[in-house]
Amino acid sequence: METTITVKNLTKKFGTVVAVNNVSVTVEPGTFLTLLGPSGCGKTTLLRCISGLEDPDEGEIYIGDKLVYSHVKGISLAPGKRDLGLVFQNYALWPHMNVYKNLAFALEIQKLSKDEMNRRIKESLAEVQMTGYEDRYPREMSGGQQQRIALARMLAYRPHVFLMDEPLSNLDARLRMDMRTELKRLHHVSGATTVYVTHDQVEAMTMSTNIAIMKEGVIQQMDTPDRVYHFPATLFVADFIGNPKVNLMPGWVSGKDTVDIGKFNVPVSTLNQTGDVVVGIRPEDISISAKQEDDGVEFTAYSVLPSGAETTIIARKGDTELTVREMGVSKIKMDQKIWLKFHKEDINLYDKASGNLVNG
Amino acid sequence: MAASTFDQQTKVEKLQTYLRRFYRWISRPQVILSLIMLVVMFYMVIIPLYRMIVTTITVSDSDLRVLKDANIGDITWYHWLRMLTSKIAVIMTYEPLLHSLTISLGATVLALAIGGLMAWLVVRTDVPGKGIINTLATVPYIMPSWTIAMAWKVLFKNAKSGGTPGLLEFITNQPTPDWLAYGPFPIIVSSALHYYTFFFLFVAAALLSIDSSLEEAGELSGAGRWRIMRKITFPLVVPAIASGFIMTFSKTMGTFGGPNVLGVPVQYYTLSTMLRSNTGIGNYGDGFVLAIVLILFAMVTVMINQRLVGTRKSYETIGGRGFMAQKMKLRNFKGLFTGIMVVFQFIIAVLPLTLLIWSTFMLRTGDYSLNNFTLAHWIGKGDISINSGEPGVLLNPRIYMGAWNSIKLSLFTAFFTAFFGVILGYAIVKGRGTRLSKLVEQLAFIPYVIPGIAFGAVYISMFTKPVGPIPALYGTFALLVVVSVAKHIPYSSRSGVSAMLQVSKELEEAAAIAGASPWQRFKRIIFPLTSTGFVSGFLMTFITTMRELSLIILLVTPTTAVLASMTMRYIENGNEQQANAVIIVLIVLVLIGNFIISRFKGGSLKKGLGM
Ligand SMILES: Nc1ncnc2c1ncn2[C@@H]1O[C@H](COP(=O)(O)OP(=O)(O)O)[C@@H](O)[C@H]1O
Ligand SMILES: [Mg+2]
Numbered sequence: 027m028e029t030t031i032t033v034k035n036l037t038k039k040f041g042t043v044v045a046v047n048n049v050s051v052t053v054e055p056g057t058f059l060t061l062l063g064p065s066g067c068g069k070t071t072l073l074r075c076i077s078g079l080e081d082p083d084e085g086e087i088y089i090g091d092k093l094v095y096s097h098v099k100g101i102s103l104a105p106g107k108r109d110l111g112l113v114f115q116n117y118a119l120w121p122h123m124n125v126y127k128n129l130a131f132a133l134e135i136q137k138l139s140k141d142e143m144n145r146r147i148k149e150s151l152a153e154v155q156m157t158g159y160e161d162r163y164p165r166e167m168s169g170g171q172q173q174r175i176a177l178a179r180m181l182a183y184r185p186h187v188f189l190m191d192e193p194l195s196n197l198d199a200r201l202r203m204d205m206r207t208e209l210k211r212l213h214h215v216s217g218a219t220t221v222y223v224t225h226d227q228v229e230a231m232t233m234s235t236n237i238a239i240m241k242e243g244v245i246q247q248m249d250t251p252d253r254v255y256h257f258p259a260t261l262f263v264a265d266f267i268g269n270p271k272v273n274l275m276p277g278w279v280s281g282k283d284t285v286d287i288g289k290f291n292v293p294v295s296t297l298n299q300t301g302d303v304v305v306g307i308r309p310e311d312i313s314i315s316a317k318q319e320d321d322g323v324e325f326t327a328y329s330v331l332p333s334g335a336e337t338t339i340i341a342r343k344g345d346t347e348l349t350v351r352e353m354g355v356s357k358i359k360m361d362q363k364i365w366l367k368f369h370k371e372d373i374n375l376y377d378k379a380s381g382n383l384v385n386g
Numbered sequence: 387m388a389a390s391t392f393d394q395q396t397k398v399e400k401l402q403t404y405l406r407r408f409y410r411w412i413s414r415p416q417v418i419l420s421l422i423m424l425v426v427m428f429y430m431v432i433i434p435l436y437r438m439i440v441t442t443i444t445v446s447d448s449d450l451r452v453l454k455d456a457n458i459g460d461i462t463w464y465h466w467l468r469m470l471t472s473k474i475a476v477i478m479t480y481e482p483l484l485h486s487l488t489i490s491l492g493a494t495v496l497a498l499a500i501g502g503l504m505a506w507l508v509v510r511t512d513v514p515g516k517g518i519i520n521t522l523a524t525v526p527y528i529m530p531s532w533t534i535a536m537a538w539k540v541l542f543k544n545a546k547s548g549g550t551p552g553l554l555e556f557i558t559n560q561p562t563p564d565w566l567a568y569g570p571f572p573i574i575v576s577s578a579l580h581y582y583t584f585f586f587l588f589v590a591a592a593l594l595s596i597d598s599s600l601e602e603a604g605e606l607s608g609a610g611r612w613r614i615m616r617k618i619t620f621p622l623v624v625p626a627i628a629s630g631f632i633m634t635f636s637k638t639m640g641t642f643g644g645p646n647v648l649g650v651p652v653q654y655y656t657l658s659t660m661l662r663s664n665t666g667i668g669n670y671g672d673g674f675v676l677a678i679v680l681i682l683f684a685m686v687t688v689m690i691n692q693r694l695v696g697t698r699k700s701y702e703t704i705g706g707r708g709f710m711a712q713k714m715k716l717r718n719f720k721g722l723f724t725g726i727m728v729v730f731q732f733i734i735a736v737l738p739l740t741l742l743i744w745s746t747f748m749l750r751t752g753d754y755s756l757n758n759f760t761l762a763h764w765i766g767k768g769d770i771s772i773n774s775g776e777p778g779v780l781l782n783p784r785i786y787m788g789a790w791n792s793i794k795l796s797l798f799t800a801f802f803t804a805f806f807g808v809i810l811g812y813a814i815v816k817g818r819g820t821r822l823s824k825l826v827e828q829l830a831f832i833p834y835v836i837p838g839i840a841f842g843a844v845y846i847s848m849f850t851k852p853v854g855p856i857p858a859l860y861g862t863f864a865l866l867v868v869v870s871v872a873k874h875i876p877y878s879s880r881s882g883v884s885a886m887l888q889v890s891k892e893l894e895e896a897a898a899i900a901g902a903s904p905w906q907r908f909k910r911i912i913f914p915l916t917s918t919g920f921v922s923g924f925l926m927t928f929i930t931t932m933r934e935l936s937l938i939i940l941l942v943t944p945t946t947a948v949l950a951s952m953t954m955r956y957i958e959n960g961n962e963q964q965a966n967a968v969i970i971v972l973i974v975l976v977l978i979g980n981f982i983i984s985r986f987k988g989g990s991l992k993k994g995l996g997m
Contacts, residue, residue: 079895081410098395100406106901118892122914131910132900183900 028055036085047243111180322365496578501585532643537738550752592626640837811882838936885919
């Protein structure tokens with residue numbers, strides 16, 4: 027069964043800190059939504075409000091068609107009644123119970139029969155490839171194994187909504203890669219509506235069907251990874267997503283579909299925007315040439331940073347510094363003159379005052 | 387989704403909303419538990435304090451002799467004026483106050499010197515025999531606080547004030563000087579030898595928790611050893627010293643045993659012994675004035691101390707586990723320090739017990755020769771010339787009753803204290819950051835700063851009549867349990883909080899998500915993960931209650947007497963050997979209790995002490 031999560035005008039304060047500020051989100055059935063943002067932006071708080079571990083100050087939350095929280099109606103369902111599972115950052119496996127008992131805990135509360143319980147535990151251990159670990163205690167397992175058990179514990183009682191708070195952040199880089207694959211498959215197979223919290227953009231980009239980028243308790247943009255990457259709704263999002271970072275150049279609209287950066291112009295569809303703007307262009311959307319070209323702008327290669335599959339070139343012209351990305355090994359040498367070309371359709375234009383995307 | 391703003395709701399809907407919110411608030415376990423504990427502490431601490439204050443300004447029937455025109459229940463300042471401004475105020479209040487302050491300060495400073503030095507030797511030097519020293523530090527927890535005072539008496543009393551000579555006078559045939567036999571000097575020394583252990587434990591823990599890299603950083607920057615001590619080490623142990631200070635000062639302020647054994651025979655009264663002699667003759671109004679003075683002085687000291695150290699840090703002992711610090715090499719002094727330690731161990735543990743045991747085999751006091759040997763105090767059938775005709779300790783039904791009372795009291799107290807510990811720990815930790823939680827924590831701190839004997843006095847005025855649902859308890863065994871549990875509330879709250887902090891909140895949250903009710907969460911997650919801490923807490927409470935005297939001395943009756951109070955009664959009747967024999971019995975019972983309880987769940991006295 028597939029479940030929608032609807033959050034309306036949700037606000038949560040801690041003293042004077044507004045951790046979640048009037049957030050409204052709808053998570054469609056089967057979505058893998060990632061809450062992404064810098065540390066302290068309110069991701070965990072939003073997730074905990076949905077789970078019921080935190081009581082918000084304003085707003086409403088629906089899970090499926092069940093109203094689980096409403097400030098004005100004074101309703102707040104206990105976490106256990108919301109039909110959801112949560113994987114904690116530190117796993118939170120009960121240290122005095124072995125794997126079997128950790129998994130059985132929720133099933134006993136649901137009063138399942140012994141046979142059913144054993145079957146479910148077996149199944150969920152198999153799903154995370156931990157068959158045979160029933161008798162282990164948490165301290166007898168590695169971090170990665172504990173992580174899998176934490177997942178299995180959630181899978182065993184089959185909630186309709188999965189919540190995960192930075193579940194991979196305590197793992198080393200290799201394991202994290204493996205677990206991403208597993209988690210994505212898990213979602214693919216179960217189809218459960220999932221809300222996933224991370225501050226790691228690669229994690230968000232690779233696993234999600236939707237990403238919500240948060241800043242200071244507010245969702246800046248919620249969209250597919252592809253759109254978040256190519257059409258960041260605000261300067262903050264543009265700057266936060268992408269590695270190497272997007273090139274942001276302040277300028278002003280100097281004519282129809284032209285922005286003056288200072289020493290050169292960039293072609294943009296300006297859609298009647300006037301005045302001060304910021305131009306955003308991804309490093310891979312700039313083409314680079316060692317020979318002079320008609321519509322190319324002359325730069326100097328300040329530094330060339332090959333990394334095997336691609337090469338990052340830092341180009342300079344006066345005060346302007348741009349990052350350019352070329353696939354494969356580049357022939358450009360340091361201090362060499364280069365000509366850069368900007369493609370009109372790849373360029374995003376932001377209003378300088380509001381930071382909002384103009385031509386999206 | 388109908389009414390989604392508050393203004394659109396009807397009156398009934400609004401009422402419903404408020405009820406639901408209130409119900410949600412009150413049904414959080416930490417809120418219910420906090421409220422329950424508030425009520426409990428209100429009954430156990432606030433109301434008794436209030437009643438005591440009221441008693442000092444109310445005319446009682448015994449006041450009618452002096453206040454001829456007054457009626458019972460009228461308001462009067464008579465007791466306050468009499469105790470603070472009249473001619474007898476000097477004898478009744480100011481001298482005892484001065485004596486109490488002298489003794490408390492003297493004992494605290496001496497205890498600090500001993501405890502601090504030992505802690506430093508054990509943690510920071512290569513002195514041998516650390517295991518023994520650590521074990522020894524638990525000895526004062528096992529011996530009643532006035533054991534050393536009693537042993538002192540056996541050793542140093544003189545015939546002039548004590549009737550019969552002490553061992554020293556017996557051997558040298560020279561009268562022991564009065565200053566050495568009775569009064570402030572022996573009380574200070576015997577208290578310090580008992581209470582040094584707080585400083586030892588706290589300072590040792592603090593020294594252990596200091597990251598030696600801090601000191602090494604100091605050394606690298608070229609600072610001398612003394613400078614490092616002063617600038618880095620010392621500031622870091624100040625909070626530990628402050629906790630030891632509060633604890634020792636407030637304990638010695640309220641201590642009754644030592645001053646009663648070594649002060650009263652020469653009319654050297656402290657507030658505690660004066661308080662007893664007033665309430666002993668039913669003069670409650672005057673006695674309670676003294677109790678309030680005692681409480682105020684103890685509170686002021688604690689406040690000054692905390693102001694100096696800053697915030698409430700000093701209340702918490704510093705936990706933290708061993709960073710390996712560099713040990714100082716004692717080299718040539720090793721022998722010297724080892725010698726000092728051995729002598730010291732002998733003085734506080736071996737010597738007092740030997741003297742006490744020896745004295746119990748003496749027919750007449752004062753004669754230490756072999757032909758005075760007797761077993762009468764242990765297994766005598768009851769001879770009218772010995773111990774007012776009571777049979778020997780091992781055959782005496784009163785002793786058995788007292789021992790049974792002691793055990794019962796300690797078990798009940800330990801049980802309720804552990805129980806409150808769980809509740810307080812949960813309520814305070816889960817409610818962290820809310821005003822309710824802060825209120826509970828602060829209220830739980832109050833008994834800590836009320837000296838033992840004054841806390842007992844508080845309960846005289848309480849429960850003589852029924853209060854709310856609680857029946858009149860005066861003179862009952864239950865009252866002893868109530869007062870002991872109440873006095874232990876600060877310790878329950880502290881050990882409960884630290885046990886609860888060991889369980890990360892996600893562990894309980896994970897269970898909540900899985901659908902467990904608060905009770906299931908407690909039973910299956912929280913309790914199993916904290917029980918070791920509570921067993922240690924149980925043991926600590928058992929032991930401290932077993933040998934508690936000051937707290938209950940004003941409240942016991944002949945039928946509710948416990949071993950601790952019986953030693954005092956015997957000594958006051960002049961049956962010194964019998965009193966000493968009872969102390970030995972008491973110590974043996976404590977040791978047995980310690981042995982049995984520490985079998986469970988790996989709790990131990992050392993753990994309870996944070997060692
Ligand atoms: N229990 C709490 N008490 C007080 N402040 C909190 C609490 N939890 C979170 N905050 C504050 O709320 C803000 C958002 O925190 P959080 O949701 O944990 O951020 P994130 O998960 O995005 O790093 C932060 O400023 C944090 O300090
Ligand atoms: Mg977080």
